Amino acid sequence: xxxxxxxxxxxxxxxxxxxxxxxxxxxxxxxxxxxxxxxxxxxxxxxxxxxxxxxxxxxxxxxxxxxxxxxxxxxxxxxxxxxxxxxxxxxxxxxxxxxxxxxxxxxxxxxxxxxxxxxxxxxxxxxxxxxxxxxxxxxxxxxxxxxxxxxxxxxxxxxxxxxxxxxxxxxxxxxxxxxxxxxxxxxxxxxxxxxxxxxxxxx
Numbered sequence: 001x002x003x004x005x006x007x008x009x010x011x012x013x014x015x016x017x018x019x020x021x022x023x024x025x026x027x028x029x030x031x032x033x034x035x036x037x038x039x040x041x042x043x044x045x046x047x048x049x050x051x052x053x054x055x056x057x058x059x060x061x062x063x064x065x066x067x068x069x070x071x072x073x074x075x076x077x078x079x080x081x082x083x084x085x086x087x088x089x090x091x092x093x094x095x096x097x098x099x100x101x102x103x104x105x106x107x108x109x110x111x112x113x114x115x116x117x118x119x120x121x122x123x124x125x126x127x128x129x130x131x132x133x134x135x136x137x138x139x140x141x142x143x144x145x146x147x148x149x150x151x152x153x154x155x156x157x158x159x160x161x162x163x164x165x166x167x168x169x170x171x172x173x174x175x176x177x178x179x180x181x182x183x184x185x186x187x188x189x190x191x192x193x194x195x196x197x198x199x200x201x202x203x
Contacts, residue, residue: 062091064118070094071114073169074126075101079192082126094120100133101126102157103169112178121181125169126197128190133158162189166200 071094074082082088082095094114096107103125114120136158145151159165166187174182188197 060090066091066093066118066120068092068122069120070122070124071096071111071120072124072126073097073101073103073107073111075099075128075131077128077131077192080126080128080190085190085195085197094118100131100157100159100165101128101169102133102165103172104154104157108172108176108178111173111176115180122184123173123182123186125166125173125185125187126190127162127166127169127188129162129192131162134160134162163200167202170200170202
């Protein structure tokens with residue numbers, strides 16, 4: 001599937017972006033108890049990488065409003081490299097991620113701020129194949145209550161049918177009274193094996 005988005009180089013010059021393969025950090029060596037053998041624990045490695053990043057960093061000179069005026073809601077799964085998969089650049093979009101990519105009250109909160117204060121108009125929802133939430137049930141909350149003595153106030157939002165859950169998320173966006181723009185809301189399932197998006201019919 002190809003996306004046609006405006007280029008940062010100027011208006012009227014579309015570029016074609018094909019959903020591509022994903023890369024992971026699986027090649028990073030790990031030791032016992034989650035330690036990164038190449039240089040201490042993972043947070044230390046990330047901080048070290050940031051120092052190198054900052055050495056070559058230059059202020060892009062953009063404000064907080066996304067160039068493409070789109071917000072993407074997606075699963076937090078580490079296999080989804082959204083910018084690469086959608087052909088996005090820094091500053092193009094707002095990205096809102098959680099377990100399952102489901103539209104919760106907090107996602108509506110972020111979308112409301114995104115639209116009303118930062119000018120986004122379109123919403124793209126992305127679930128994916130082989131999602132961990134398909135293996136969970138609301139019993140997870142009961143298990144946590146038994147373990148820690150307190151039942152979580154939040155729902156697990158597990159599902160069995162990924163297409164139906166995308167439809168539910170689209171409906172939650174489209175019926176929210178807080179959102180200004182609900183006419184361009186589209187939902188997709190990302191295939192973690194092929195890298196392709198499949199659009200879900202909202203009907």
